[in-house]
Amino acid sequence: MQTSLSSHNLQSVCVFCGSSDAADPDFLVDAARLGEALAQAKLTLVYGGGGVGLMGACARAAHEAGGKVLGVIPDFLVARERAYDEVETMVVASMHERKRMMFERSDAFAVLPGGVGTLEEVVEILSWRRLGLHAKPVVFHNPKAFWSxxxxxLQHTVDQSLTPPDFMRTFSAVERIEDLVPALRAAVPTGPDTVPAAMRVT
Known part of the structure; x- marks a missing residue:
């Protein structure tokens, strides 16, 4: 899998975010604004396929703004997360397959507020970065210091010599939702592919 691309070739963004309608209303508004921004930037939104919470807000806004959206959802969550069938949706057999498909279909990752599921998704992506398996940008939206x-x-693990210091440069964060797409573009690798073929996630 090729992991090095120019910002002009950034074509798809995976959004990890919460699926709760009880989330802070400001977070729901920001998720919708990101969906609109991705559509305006001609970037495909890849997301978890649900029609609820921040997921649903982001997907609906992207779709209504004329953007391309791909949802990936395991069959056992179709009813629980009310799959948003107004867009292309792939129904898969497991959470593992869902995460792998989202990874394969995305050039970068945007992380909005979310619960333990969102946390699990992004920690896996960061772990793969730590292991040198990919070089795709990871940018957090950190409103109200949500992810602080x-x-x-993570810094504590660095301070305890359990994680190398350069790990903290494998992701970035923005406070304003309008800064997220520019930050993703700025984080795209510009040099030749430095990820050994044998180590890439395929």
């Missing part, structure tokens, strides 16, 4: 406790924990 996670950043502090």
């Amino acid at each position: 406790p996670l950043f502090e924990l």
Whole structure:
């Protein structure tokens, strides 16, 4: 899998985010604004396929703004997360297959507020970055310091010599939703592919 691309070739963004309609209303508004921004930037939204919470807000806004959207959802969550069937949706057999498909179909990752599921998704992506399996940009939206406790924990693992210091440069964060797409473009690798073929996630 090719992992090095120019910002002009950034074509798809995977959005990890919460699926709760009880989330902070500001987070739901921001998710919709990101969906609109991705559509305006001609970037395909790849997401977890649900029609609820931040997921649904982002997908609906992207679709209504004329953007391309791909949902990936395991069959056992189709009813629970109310799959958004107004867009292309792939129904898969497991959470593992869902995450792998989202990874394969995306050039970069945007992380909005979410619960333990979102946390699990992004930690896996960051772990793969740590292992040199990919070089895709990862940018957090950190409104109201939502993700700051996670950043502090990651720094703590660095301070305890359990994680190398350069790991903290494998992701970035923005406070304003309008800065997310520019930050993703800025984080795209510009040099030749430095990920050994034998180590790429395929």
